[in-house]
Amino acid sequence: MSSLFSNLNRPMKRSYKLQRENMVDRQLKNRGITDESVLDAFNRIERHRFIEESLWDRAYNDSPLPIGLNQTISQPYIVALMTQALELTGEEKILEVGTGSGYQAAILALLSSQVFTIERHGELAKTARRVFESLGIHNIALRVGDGTIGWKEYSPYDGIIVTAASPETPKSLLNQLCEGGKLVIPVGGESLQKLYLYTRRGDDFDRKTLCNCAFVPLIGSEGWNNDS
Ligand code: SAM
Numbered sequence: 001m002s003s004l005f006s007n008l009n010r011p012m013k014r015s016y017k018l019q020r021e022n023m024v025d026r027q028l029k030n031r032g033i034t035d036e037s038v039l040d041a042f043n044r045i046e047r048h049r050f051i052e053e054s055l056w057d058r059a060y061n062d063s064p065l066p067i068g069l070n071q072t073i074s075q076p077y078i079v080a081l082m083t084q085a086l087e088l089t090g091e092e093k094i095l096e097v098g099t100g101s102g103y104q105a106a107i108l109a110l111l112s113s114q115v116f117t118i119e120r121h122g123e124l125a126k127t128a129r130r131v132f133e134s135l136g137i138h139n140i141a142l143r144v145g146d147g148t149i150g151w152k153e154y155s156p157y158d159g160i161i162v163t164a165a166s167p168e169t170p171k172s173l174l175n176q177l178c179e180g181g182k183l184v185i186p187v188g189g190e191s192l193q194k195l196y197l198y199t200r201r202g203d204d205f206d207r208k209t210l211c212n213c214a215f216v217p218l219i220g221s222e223g224w225n226n227d228s
Contacts, residue, residue, distance in 0.1 A: 041125055050073055078213060094108050147218075148220035155175075166217075174205055180199065
C-alpha cells in the first residue's frame, strides 16, 4: 500500500457530513455555484477520503491541501467552478489532466458517463486508483504519463479539465475536443494564472476568462519543461 495513504481500509471514525454541507453552502453556493447536480456531487463525494488521515480535520476547509510530492488537492471552490463550467448532463466523455488525489476525477465520474484521467507521478496515480476502488467508482480510466498531449485514443472529448498550470494552452488538448466541447485550463506564469474556458466551434475556439488562480505547474512536452 502506498505510503501516502495507509489508512484506506480502516473504518471511518467520522462521516464529516455536516462539514461537507457547510462547505457546500458557504464556499460553493455563496460564491455562485448554482448547478444543483454539481452541489449534490460535492455533498456526496467525501473529500477527506482523498487525503491522509492526519489532515482529515482540514478536509472541508476553504483551501488546497498537500497530497505528497509537492502536489495538492485543489480548493473545493475551484474544483466546483471548473466542473460547473463544463455544463455536464451525465452523458459526456471527459478527460482530466492531473489526477493528483483523484478528487476532481471522482466528482466528474458522478456527473458524466466516462472519465479518462492522466497523472505524471506513478505514486499519486496508484493511490488515486486505490481510492476509486475503495469508493466503488468504476467509470474512471487512469494512466500514468504526460497529459499535455492528451489521450488521443479515446478522443474526441466533450470536456477536458486541466488541473495544473500551463504557460500556454496545449494544442493537442484543443484538438481532442469534439464540436461544442469545452476545455478548462489555468494558463499563465508560475505563481499566478488565468482560468480559461474554451469552447470548440469548428476549427475555432471561443475563450472566456473565469477567474485568476494559482495552480502547481503542468510539466510536459506542451507545458513547462522541468520541475524547476
Ligand atoms: N485534480 C487533482 C485533485 O483532484 O487532487 C489536483 C491535482 S494537482 C493541483 C495537479 C496534478 O497535476 C499533480 O498531481 C501533478 O503531478 C499533475 N501533473 C502535472 N503535470 C502533468 C502532466 N503533464 N500530465 C499529467 N499530470 C500532470
